[in-house]
Amino acid sequence: MRLYFKPGACSLASRIVLIELGRDFTAVSVDTDAGRTEDGRDYRAVNPRGYVPALELDDGRVITENPALLQYLGDLEPGLLTPPAGSWDRVRLQEALNFISSELHKAFSPFFQGEATGDRLASAQAHLSRRVGEVERMLDGGSAYLLGDRMSVADVYLFVVLNWAGFIGFELQDWPRVSDFMARMGERPSVQAALTQEGLLKAAA
Ligand SMILES: N[C@@H](CCC(=O)N[C@@H](CS)C(=O)NCC(=O)O)C(=O)O
Numbered sequence: 001m002r003l004y005f006k007p008g009a010c011s012l013a014s015r016i017v018l019i020e021l022g023r024d025f026t027a028v029s030v031d032t033d034a035g036r037t038e039d040g041r042d043y044r045a046v047n048p049r050g051y052v053p054a055l056e057l058d059d060g061r062v063i064t065e066n067p068a069l070l071q072y073l074g075d076l077e078p079g080l081l082t083p084p085a086g087s088w089d090r091v092r093l094q095e096a097l098n099f100i101s102s103e104l105h106k107a108f109s110p111f112f113q114g115e116a117t118g119d120r121l122a123s124a125q126a127h128l129s130r131r132v133g134e135v136e137r138m139l140d141g142g143s144a145y146l147l148g149d150r151m152s153v154a155d156v157y158l159f160v161v162l163n164w165a166g167f168i169g170f171e172l173q174d175w176p177r178v179s180d181f182m183a184r185m186g187e188r189p190s191v192q193a194a195l196t197q198e199g200l201l202k203a204a205a
Helices: 011-021 066-074 088-112 119-138 153-167 176-186 189-197
Strands: 002-005 026-031 054-056 062-064
Touching: 002 011, 011 066, 011 153, 011 189, 054 066, 062 066, 066 088, 066 153, 088 119, 088 153, 119 153, 119 176, 153 176, 176 189
Parallel strands: 002 026
Antiparallel strands: 002 054, 054 062
């Protein structure tokens, strides 16, 4: 399998899941501005939408879009990071993945696209605060993870997206469950390994 990624981008979630599952994969860095892979190929031939992540299977088929890709990976080891298809927990997983993808992830976009400046900064921050407040509510059941006591692919995606808060100077300390969740996830060996592979954490000497 080949994972097309950009360091620190949402593709980091797929990398963490691949490491959690102990799967072999090749990571291919993409310059999304230039539309080129690190080995000089036209990235739009892989993902015509031009963004990461994309996962290319050994038979050449390609999966894109975080919710679909993360569920595909999770299902390689049934029951570990994805509840069974058709179960109520699977419905909750899809609900969480779609919220993270369309509501939370996109609430960060103005900060990365240079739109959260001047008059627009306060409204972008207020919008993001509402979304993070919703995550705080979703973690309200006293469980360690979104679906209960077992981590799922949605938790991995949530961690990766909320980790961007540090890059834009957005403090998470006002949301105690979110802060605890981030600390818990950040300690996982798979997360540490993925961050190190993408150059976001120094390897231990
Ligand atoms: N809907 C897509 C969004 C992916 C996305 O926003 N990717 C960002 C990185 S987090 C990206 O590649 N941005 C560069 C670009 O759009 O050119 C998904 O869920 O996979």
